[in-house]
Amino acid sequence: MDTTIKDFLTEVNKRNRNEPEFMQAVTEVAETVIPYIVKNDVYYGQNILLRMVEPERVISFRVAWIDDQEEIQVNRGYRIEMNSAIGPYKGGLRFHPSVNLSVLKFLAFEQIFKNSLTTLPMGGGKGGSDFDPKGKTDTEVMRFCQSFMTELFRHIGPNRDIPAGDIGVGSREIGYMFGQYKRLKNEFTGVLTGKGISWGGSLIRPEATGYGVVYFVQKMMEHKGTGLRGKTVAISGSGNVAQYAAEKAIQMGAKVLTLSDSSGYIFDAEGLDEEKLTHIMELKNIKRARISAYLEKYPKAKFVSGKSPWEVPCEVALPCATQNELNEKEAEMLIKNGCICVGEGANMPSTPEAIHQFTKHKILYAPGKASNAGGVAVSGLEMAQNSLRYNWTREEVDAKLQSIMSDIHQSCLDYGQESGYVNYVKGANIAGFVKVADAMLAQGVV
Numbered sequence: 253m254d255t256t257i258k259d260f261l262t263e264v265n266k267r268n269r270n271e272p273e274f275m276q277a278v279t280e281v282a283e284t285v286i287p288y289i290v291k292n293d294v295y296y297g298q299n300i301l302l303r304m305v306e307p308e309r310v311i312s313f314r315v316a317w318i319d320d321q322e323e324i325q326v327n328r329g330y331r332i333e334m335n336s337a338i339g340p341y342k343g344g345l346r347f348h349p350s351v352n353l354s355v356l357k358f359l360a361f362e363q364i365f366k367n368s369l370t371t372l373p374m375g376g377g378k379g380g381s382d383f384d385p386k387g388k389t390d391t392e393v394m395r396f397c398q399s400f401m402t403e404l405f406r407h408i409g410p411n412r413d414i415p416a417g418d419i420g421v422g423s424r425e426i427g428y429m430f431g432q433y434k435r436l437k438n439e440f441t442g443v444l445t446g447k448g449i450s451w452g453g454s455l456i457r458p459e460a461t462g463y464g465v466v467y468f469v470q471k472m473m474e475h476k477g478t479g480l481r482g483k484t485v486a487i488s489g490s491g492n493v494a495q496y497a498a499e500k501a502i503q504m505g506a507k508v509l510t511l512s513d514s515s516g517y518i519f520d521a522e523g524l525d526e527e528k529l530t531h532i533m534e535l536k537n538i539k540r541a542r543i544s545a546y547l548e549k550y551p552k553a554k555f556v557s558g559k560s561p562w563e564v565p566c567e568v569a570l571p572c573a574t575q576n577e578l579n580e581k582e583a584e585m586l587i588k589n590g591c592i593c594v595g596e597g598a599n600m601p602s603t604p605e606a607i608h609q610f611t612k613h614k615i616l617y618a619p620g621k622a623s624n625a626g627g628v629a630v631s632g633l634e635m636a637q638n639s640l641r642y643n644w645t646r647e648e649v650d651a652k653l654q655s656i657m658s659d660i661h662q663s664c665l666d667y668g669q670e671s672g673y674v675n676y677v678k679g680a681n682i683a684g685f686v687k688v689a690d691a692m693l694a695q696g697v698v
């Protein structure tokens with residue numbers, strides 16, 4: 253078996269040299285899915301995984317724009333259209349200086365499995381730019397978004413490819429991009445998700461990823477006969493996913509101790525409450541301040557510069573910032589300090605060595621493609637509402653989100669049982685694979 257996996261990875265690596273993040277994501281899937289393929293005649297010999305790792309289309313383009321000093325700036329834009337076997341391409345746009353082909357291909361590849369797990373008809377895609385919105389004025393961000401969409405618009409559409417937000421792309425950026433798309437196409441369609449409520453957005457979409465992570469974690473803990481109430485929780489990040497993971501964890505009676513950004517983390521030993529979290533949302537979303545500004549209002553808290561929160565003893569860890577933000581040493585520290593559950597809000601935040609620690613010690617561990625699928629699931633619900641020209645209530649969307657997270661958890665149980673332990677990585681990868689693979693087989697070699 254090891255040879256089959258190794259041969260496959262050698263073959264993939266030949267075409268994708270210098271793409272470490274992409275190879276990391278492919279390796280994790282190959283290690284769990286290839287043994288399943290080998291055991292199932294229907295998939296064996298069809299080169300399905302080899303087809304899945306090759307994007308259907310990669311678009312790369314120049315984004316030229318003019319800053320407030322009237323200097324011409326140039327960035328690179330991308331859209332990876334990875335797999336459309338079960339629906340139109342769907343996945344976020346990331347604006348961050350670290351964006352490159354490897355990062356976006358890993359995200360697009362993960363998105364195939366995640367979207368399949370939601371049970372909604374969405375293929376996998378991802379895109380973005382190396383543009384950094386941090387420190388830019390609103391008008392600079394608007395000019396960049398308009399220039400970005402002036403090229404992207406010809407490749408996307410409500411039945412073709414429907415982007416959403418991701419790191420650095422929130423409601424402001426989605427608004428500017430939607431405005432430009434509408435102007436260029438002279439059409440009001442559901443071409444982007446994460447839209448404002450008054451112009452086609454869905455209730456609960458901003459909250460969906462963070463809430464979904466917490467719903468999933470609660471399911472994992474219930475399966476072990478426990479729950480989130482009264483548990484201490486460490487969260488990294490302080491953006492969209494982290495904020496709403498914190499909100500739901502607090503609502504469910506957990507004690508949230510930390511949040512972070514790329515400058516360091518805050519530790520509030522008393523735990524965050526609704527009022528403190530509202531203050532953080534104002535700092536991050538309106539004032540666009542650094543997380544350390546929290547101490548100006550709450551001086552009893554601590555700010556630890558340049559570090560991740562994983563050194564803080566906690567029972568539940570929710571990494572919600574970015575890829576590879578939790579390494580082996582940090583995983584060991586979490587386990588030593590009594591952590592019993594890790595639920596990923598970010599995509600691929602744990603390194604392979606960290607994951608190895610979690611599985612070796614048999615603590616509950618949910619990979620992002622399962623636990624953070626609530627965001628794209630509600631994006632799918634936004635698309636459905638756009639097609640229906642109808643809006644569901646907050647309660648209706650939240651109930652659908654909870655039911656989808658519960659179904660994903662069940663799929664992980666169905667495919668991930670291993671003598672007394674649930675391997676959620678294996679469960680999510682195989683469950684996600686089966687639906688896409690069946691569709692690919694039915695559609696022939698295309």
Ligand code: NDP
Nearest residue numbers: 418419420461489490491492493513514573574598599627
């Ligand atoms: P945001 O841009 O809203 O927030 C990102 C947060 O992560 C910020 O606090 C940011 O800090 C921090 N961060 C980003 N890069 C780094 C880095 N290199 N080192 C340390 N901290 C970093 O993004 P989201 O909350 O939307 O996304 C967070 C994660 O969740 C990503 O992995 C994303 O792919 C994933 N995700 C998001 C979904 C969504 O619906 N938004 C859906 C599913 C997954 P700083 O401000 O200092 O950069």
